[in-house]
Amino acid sequence: MSTHIDAPKDAIADVVLLPGDPLRAKYIADTYLEAPTLYNTVRNAFGYTGTYQGRRLSVQATGMGIPSISIYATELMQDYGVKTLIRVGTTGGLASQVKVRDVILAQGATTDSSIILNTFGAGMYFAPLADFGLLETAARLAQADGMRYHVGNVLGEDRFYNDEMDRQKLIDYGVLATEMETPALYLLAAKFHRRALAILTVSNHLVTGEETTAQERQTSFDDMIRLALRTVTSL
Numbered sequence: 001m002s003t004h005i006d007a008p009k010d011a012i013a014d015v016v017l018l019p020g021d022p023l024r025a026k027y028i029a030d031t032y033l034e035a036p037t038l039y040n041t042v043r044n045a046f047g048y049t050g051t052y053q054g055r056r057l058s059v060q061a062t063g064m065g066i067p068s069i070s071i072y073a074t075e076l077m078q079d080y081g082v083k084t085l086i087r088v089g090t091t092g093g094l095a096s097q098v099k100v101r102d103v104i105l106a107q108g109a110t111t112d113s114s115i116i117l118n119t120f121g122a123g124m125y126f127a128p129l130a131d132f133g134l135l136e137t138a139a140r141l142a143q144a145d146g147m148r149y150h151v152g153n154v155l156g157e158d159r160f161y162n163d164e165m166d167r168q169k170l171i172d173y174g175v176l177a178t179e180m181e182t183p184a185l186y187l188l189a190a191k192f193h194r195r196a197l198a199i200l201t202v203s204n205h206l207v208t209g210e211e212t213t214a215q216e217r218q219t220s221f222d223d224m225i226r227l228a229l230r231t232v233t234s235l
């Protein structure tokens with residue numbers, strides 16, 4: 001077991017999907033995994049292991065924000081030897097070509113968090129990047145499926161409510177959408193020499209004010225989850 005995951009070492013697969021929301025972890029396990037077992041309930045950060053089309057995999061809730069995902073990603077890699085981590089999250093659209101329900105494959109992650117500064121020191125601006133193999137596989141599958149998807153830079157910000165952020169400047173520099181975990185996931189995957197990708201579904205648009213209905217959110221969650229599962233089984 002680790003500090004925040006109460007499970008024996010072999011209870012977690014070498015591939016883990018990472019939703020922020022514990023109930024999304026339960027939904028993925030209940031809907032898509034064969035014979036899922038619940039291996040963690042500490043802080044209600046549910047974790048499940050089962051199989052998908054014969055491939056053993058786990059789903060671990062990460063909570064919201066960089067501090068929270070940093071705990072789970074670190075323990076999964078350091079204590080459980082997890083090799084492949086795929087975040088399945090929601091994101092707010094920023095760029096005009098991004099529409100609600102689209103899928104975003106986060107090629108890189110910009111941040112206002114101090115994690116980069118605290119890791120490398122002043123004057124070094126490390127660029128947290130997705131694993132190219134995972135990214136290329138997911139993009140190919142999304143393309144073949146005719147999904148509306150985008151590949152590019154996302155903002156992983158420290159605050160959900162952030163009136164001070166100059167998001168327009170980021171939009172001008174090509175940032176597609178905003179969320180709250182991906183920079184830490186990519187930074188930690190680099191630290192532990194593992195592979196990571198964030199697959200995100202656009203739940204709302206911060207510029208147009210467009211929102212999704214509960215039904216639309218569910219459908220787009222399913223598109224995103226299926227893409228993540230098919231990426232895993234295609235590796």
Ligand SMILES: O=P(O)(O)O[C@H]1O[C@H](CO)[C@@H](O)[C@H]1O
Nearest residue numbers: 020021064065089090179180
């Ligand atoms: O849907 P999840 O995976 O939680 O991700 C997004 O939703 C939360 C904010 O509502 C943040 O965690 C953000 O990154």
Ligand SMILES: O=c1cc[nH]c(=O)[nH]1
Nearest residue numbers: 090091092178179180
């Ligand atoms: O962090 C997030 C996630 C979804 N939508 C947002 O606006 N922000």
